[in-house]
Amino acid sequence: MTQRNLSIRALWHVACTLALCCSAAHAQQGPKHGIAMYGEPALPPDFVSLPYANPDAPTGGRIIFGEVGGFDSLNPHILKGNAPWGVQANVFEGLMGRSYDEPFTLYGLLAATIETGPNREWVEFTLRPEARFSDGSPVTVDDVIWSHTILGTEGHPRFHAAWQKVDTIEQTGPSSLRITFNSPDRELPLIMGLRPIFQKAQWGGRDFAASSMIPPIATGPYVIDKADPGRSLVLSRNPDYWGRDLPFAQGQYNLDEIRYEYFADSGVMFEAFKAGEITSFREGDAARWDEGYDFGAVASGEIVKAEIPHERPTGISGLVFNTRSPVFSDWRVRDALLHAFNYTFIAQTQTGGADPRIPSFFGNSVLAMGDGPAEGPVRALLEPFEDSLVPGALDAYALPAGDGTARNRKGIRTAVQQLEAAGWTPQDGVMRNQNGTPLTFEILLRQGSAQEQAIVNIFTEALGRLGISPKITTIDNAQYVERTNVYDFDMAFYRRALSLSPGNEQILYWGSDGVTEPGSRNWMGMDSPAAEAMIDTMLNARSSDEFTSAVRALDRVLTTGRYVIPLWYSAASRLAFRKELHYPDRLPLYGDWSGFQPDVWWWEE
Structure with missing residues (x-):
């Protein structure tokens, strides 16, 4: 740092x-x-x-x-x-x-x-008289009220939690509306301000919740020019964009066209970039960034490399345990697999160890749980939930890293101890419970990620030394979305970007409703009263110190819950x-x- x-x-x-x-x-x-x-x-x-x-x-x-x-x-x-x-x-x-x-x-x-x-x-918004949809029709209060209502009732589940806190939404003038809330939550006015606005007339007689390839009529600076599923998407800058003269828009939306080309896997995509078919590429592999950009366009200066620093939290990226699955309902099993996952060795083979490991969900920021035991207001927030917390939440906790060797003997020994404590013992070379049932689970992978496959291959080799043989299933993107939406997996790769202003979205990420409600971000299926209490404290904090303490406490609940095997991040x-x-x-x-x-x-x- x-x-x-x-x-x-x-x-x-x-x-x-x-x-x-x-x-x-x-x-x-x-x-x-x-x-x-x-x-x-x-x-x-x-x-x-x-x-x-x-x-x-x-x-x-x-x-x-x-x-x-x-x-x-x-x-x-x-x-x-x-x-x-x-x-x-x-x-x-x-x-x-x-x-x-x-x-x-x-x-x-x-x-x-x-x-x-x-x-x-409550919050009241007054519309700009010049606000227009891409077809030139004005944005009305009726459009706004309809958009909020349809998103809260038929939209993606990520919109539902905040909508449940709305008491009324009503027009208060020719161009104004007021939303009144039924629950204390200081973030709600900001959330309502960010809701996307649809043109009500476009959706008359149509099922909003049904998947459709009909281009939506919206108000943004770009319109859909061409959509070829599985191949490409082309967005064109709207020359009649209503907001082009706003101060907010100055210096933004400068490009005439934004194009997305779709590829079967990341390796093919990188080769397309080298061939000039892509004009911008985000590199997630530190080793390739250092060693794989020696092709001609970089040497000639046609391609520029830049590193853009940030001050946001690490977020979480890694293998998530689905605790809805009985095999992962016991934190000791999850802890065992964290020790069996030979992080240092895997990072060295995949990225040369160039990037640091994610230390916690809000790592690399003022919101991180930090080293050492919980103290002061953070401890005070967590102590009422002490009996339901996993060991480490109140004490010092650090992720097991492995010894850097392929065999990771210390990590494997600790994993065996934790599995035995959870009722699993090696029997004839297979890890079984007292009923003789073998410990096994499915790892779900998305087609196209060679690095994820390589990580899982090394991990399964280590699990084999424990007598555990997971099933690896690789499926296409559509199937992956469908299965993860209904939590039909035991383990999968999981990424959640987190910001410096966590709020209501944390309910979607970690709230207990997501244990059964499809489409939430709570892939791990965590049901933690402590986490929900920390989120509630965050939403109603009246000072930055109170807010920060609540997020640090939440970070402790998440990280020590052993819900994810974290990988690396870049600052x-x-x-x-x-x-x-x-x-x-x-x-x-x-x-x-x-x-x-x-x-x-x-x-x-």
């Missing part, structure tokens, strides 16, 4: 605390141009552009991304089907837009102003791209994150 990173984190923490002391205890008075989770927005009402955008950037050109897999739907806001991320990110807009230079601050987009009650028990994104593509010198706090590429990039010969 560099001194610069430490300084940025410290300044951010102090800034949040000072802003809170000045204004958190006071109600927002009257309509405003923006809203922050704590304190006031950093940008004034007359700001010129977002600080990390270049308002003088030229327009034109295109960017071509590569994606593994395919898609069979163009509605990314429902459970059915597999929709491309680019539609959600570039075609739809909300009432408010997010600045990725602040932990959680929104500025007016479709809405000109936002106003909240003294305790944020910077590795991007390789055509020399004609450019981005501003001023980087956002979140670095290479949603809202960075392609949003503030431009093409210049």
